[in-house]
Amino acid sequence: MGAKIAAIEYYLPQTVLSNEELYGEFPDWPPDKIEQKLGIRKRHIAGNAETSLDLARHAARKLIDIHGTEGIDYLLLCTQSPDYWLPTSACLLQDQLNLSPETAALDFNLGCSGFVYGLSLAKGLINSNQARKVLLITAETYSKFIHPKDKANRTIFGDGAAATLIESSPDEHIFNFSLGTDGSGWKNLIVPNGGMRNRYDPDAAEATDGGGSVRTENHLFMNGPEIFNFTIRTIPRLVENVLLKNNLSQPDIDYFVLHQANKYMLDYLRQKLKIPVEKFYLDMAESGNTVSATVPVALKNCFDHRTVKEGNLVMLCGFGVGYSWGATIIKI
Numbered sequence: 001m002g003a004k005i006a007a008i009e010y011y012l013p014q015t016v017l018s019n020e021e022l023y024g025e026f027p028d029w030p031p032d033k034i035e036q037k038l039g040i041r042k043r044h045i046a047g048n049a050e051t052s053l054d055l056a057r058h059a060a061r062k063l064i065d066i067h068g069t070e071g072i073d074y075l076l077l078c079t080q081s082p083d084y085w086l087p088t089s090a091c092l093l094q095d096q097l098n099l100s101p102e103t104a105a106l107d108f109n110l111g112c113s114g115f116v117y118g119l120s121l122a123k124g125l126i127n128s129n130q131a132r133k134v135l136l137i138t139a140e141t142y143s144k145f146i147h148p149k150d151k152a153n154r155t156i157f158g159d160g161a162a163a164t165l166i167e168s169s170p171d172e173h174i175f176n177f178s179l180g181t182d183g184s185g186w187k188n189l190i191v192p193n194g195g196m197r198n199r200y201d202p203d204a205a206e207a208t209d210g211g212g213s214v215r216t217e218n219h220l221f222m223n224g225p226e227i228f229n230f231t232i233r234t235i236p237r238l239v240e241n242v243l244l245k246n247n248l249s250q251p252d253i254d255y256f257v258l259h260q261a262n263k264y265m266l267d268y269l270r271q272k273l274k275i276p277v278e279k280f281y282l283d284m285a286e287s288g289n290t291v292s293a294t295v296p297v298a299l300k301n302c303f304d305h306r307t308v309k310e311g312n313l314v315m316l317c318g319f320g321v322g323y324s325w326g327a328t329i330i331k332i
Contacts, residue, residue: 002172003126005119005330006133007067008300010162011058012044012287017154026151028212034155035285039263043158043288046141053083055161056139057096063135063163064097071167074131075105076121078114078138078292080321081145082107093137104131111189112259112320114138114292115162116177116328119316122166123174136164138292142220145191147206149214153222156262158288162296175329178242185230185323188223228265230323235269238317242327253279253329254312257302259319260284260294281307292318308332 019031019041035041046055056077075097077090090105099105110117115138122134139161146153166174193216194200204216215221235258243249256275258266263282270280281298290297295316302308312332319325 001127001129002169002174003123003166004169004171004173005164005299006167007063007165008162008296008303009059009062009066010160010293010297010300011055011062012158012160012290013046013050013055015045015047016042017045017158018042019155022151022155029151029155037262037264038155039266039282039284040155040288041285044160045143046159050141051083052079052081052139052141052161053089053092055141055159056089056093056137056163059139059161059163060093060097060135060137063165067165069097069099071133072099072135072165073103074122074125074134075099075103076118076134076136077105077107078110078118078136079107079140080109080111080291081141099135110324111291111322112261112294113318113322113324113326115164115295116316116318116326117179117324118164119166119174119328120177120179120326123177126166126168132168134166136166138162138164138296140291140293142291145220147213147215147219150219152211152213152224153220156289158290160287160290160293160297162293162300164296173331175331176242176245177326177328178238178245179326180234180238180324182230182234182323185226188226188230189221189321191220192217194218227320231261231265231319232268232272234323234325235317235319236273238319238325238327239273239315242315242329246329248313248329250275252313253315255279255281255302255308255314256317257281257295257298257314258317260298261289261320291320
């Protein structure tokens with residue numbers, strides 16, 4: 001029994017934060033400078049009362065309105081900003097979507113590699129006959145972790161959710177995976193407080209970094225140079241490994257969809273990997289870095305604009321917080 005991606009829909013919050021608005025708060029960040037470096041013009045931000053579960057529900061309902069719920073027997077929800085420590089957000093979502101009580105549901109906590117890992121789980125469930133239709137949701141609200149005066153991270157991250165339907169197929173459309181982890185880099189992308197190790201501190205002191213961004217231990221910290229070094233060290237090897245695992249070479253791949261981290265990083269990777277511009281997806285102008293949702297959002301846009309067509313081989317790569325990374329190849 002094979003598996004294939006049957007449909008994707010996504011949802012972005014209505015509130016928009018533009019480069020011009022950021023420029024009003026940070027006069028040393030002109031709008032054209034942000035777009036030139038990061039490739040982002042605006043990002044969508046969840047409202048104060050809007051959570052990752054809300055975004056997940058909106059994305060899932062868009063998909064369900066078209067494809068229905070019949071046969072969905074497994075729900076996977078990837079998020080690092082759950083509504084509650086318990087119960088599991090996927091259980092709440094099962095009820096809100098009126099899925100059958102015979103639907104299995106679980107959360108998994110992973111960042112920018114989350115979609116690829118979710119695909120690997122879905123493929124495994126289908127290949128082993130534990131499921132026939134898996135609804136994979138990736139939903140994130142990183143904006144809620146970012147200090148209002150953190151100009152670096154506020155320019156990069158946006159909120160959003162994507163719903164992907166993976167179903168059984170006579171032929172395999174989701175190929176072999178290459179996955180990896182290096183937990184030694186855990187401190188370089190982290191929200192230090194708020195969990196069980198270090199509880200939220202209402203009196204946490206503000207600190208300013210060398211670039212002028214402000215944060216506390218309750219907020220997101222990203223060591224940009226170290227994340228960049230990790231990426232350029234790891235992703236070329238990841239691309240090579242997933243090609244080897246599928247007995248393919250780079251020219252066999254019709255299109256590459258990598259995690260949409262930022263334009264500077266992706267331009268560097270594309271050149272290092274010697275991927276032609278016309279075979280490489282780069283477009284986060286309207287949404288920013290939506291963490292685990294970037295790859296399915298990009299893939300949906302590729303479907304809608306017919307950038308990829310039936311029979312094409314597309315490489316998907318996710319990488320980031322953890323450190324965690326993963327790649328696979330799908331056949332459209």
